[in-house]
Amino acid sequence: MAIIVNLDVMLAKRKIRSKELAEAIGITEQNLSILKTGKAKAVRLATLDAICKYLDCQPGDILEFK
Amino acid sequence: MDKIKRVSLIFRFIFQFCFFALPIIYIIAWATTPGDLVMAGGVINLSFIPPAYTNKIFHSLSVYDRLFGFAVSAIPMAIELYILYSLIKLFKLYEKGEIFTSLNVNHIRHIGYALLISQILNPIYEFLMGVALTLHNPPGKGFAAIGFDLTNIGIILIALITLLISWVMAEACKLREEQQLTI
Numbered sequence: 001m002a003i004i005v006n007l008d009v010m011l012a013k014r015k016i017r018s019k020e021l022a023e024a025i026g027i028t029e030q031n032l033s034i035l036k037t038g039k040a041k042a043v044r045l046a047t048l049d050a051i052c053k054y055l056d057c058q059p060g061d062i063l064e065f066k
Numbered sequence: 067m068d069k070i071k072r073v074s075l076i077f078r079f080i081f082q083f084c085f086f087a088l089p090i091i092y093i094i095a096w097a098t099t100p101g102d103l104v105m106a107g108g109v110i111n112l113s114f115i116p117p118a119y120t121n122k123i124f125h126s127l128s129v130y131d132r133l134f135g136f137a138v139s140a141i142p143m144a145i146e147l148y149i150l151y152s153l154i155k156l157f158k159l160y161e162k163g164e165i166f167t168s169l170n171v172n173h174i175r176h177i178g179y180a181l182l183i184s185q186i187l188n189p190i191y192e193f194l195m196g197v198a199l200t201l202h203n204p205p206g207k208g209f210a211a212i213g214f215d216l217t218n219i220g221i222i223l224i225a226l227i228t229l230l231i232s233w234v235m236a237e238a239c240k241l242r243e244e245q246q247l248t249i
Contacts, residue, residue: 027249031249032249034247034249035249039247040247040248040249041243041244041247041248042244042247042248042249043248043249044248044249047249
């Protein structure tokens with residue numbers, strides 16, 4: 001049981017590159033990579049808000065509990 | 067941060083100098099024993115014979131006695147060298163700007179344990195030193211003493227405080243890691 005980050009799936013669906021998203025939401029590519037690989041220990045609501053806004057999706061599309 | 071790096075560099079040089087000088091001082095001191103090692107015009111006066119034994123040696127120390135004494139001195143010397151080695155490693159990390167890492171915590175913890183071990187071994191060291199120095203005394207004049215004074219209590223307290231600091235640092239490392247992994 002864990003939280004799965006489906007950010008790479010959403011990026012593929014929207015045909016957006018990591019670099020573009022990182023620049024748009026104001027975080028480094030390295031930090032975005034940490035988020036994508038599930039190594040992050042916490043996600044700021046502001047970051048989640050920016051990602052959802054840019055990818056036009058819901059938090060549930062990015063985070064999943066399995 | 068630059069100030070920390072600069073000061074750490076100076077301290078590392080001092081510790082490195084001590085690391086290489088310490089064994090040499092021990093060797094010279096034992097070569098000149100029982101006379102004290104007086105340096106810098108009497109400013110530095112080193113004696114590796116515990117005070118309890120100064121008036122208990124009734125013979126001139128042979129080469130064998132000196133070697134035995136030096137071997138016994140190797141107990142505290144090894145611990146002192148280990149502490150210096152850990153300090154060199156610790157300050158090298160500070161020089162690189164690495165302050166809150168698990169490596170720092172390990173070095174600080176090792177210094178604490180080494181200080182504690184030095185005080186646990188101290189009675190054994192003092193006893194063995196008595197054997198080394200008074201082994202060839204006339205019959206009935208052999209002497210061994212085990213001392214425990216405020217200096218020992220002070221070192222034990224420093225060791226415990228160092229260990230406590232290492233725990234605090236470990237918590238700080240966890241906080242830093244959490245902060246780094248918060249996106």
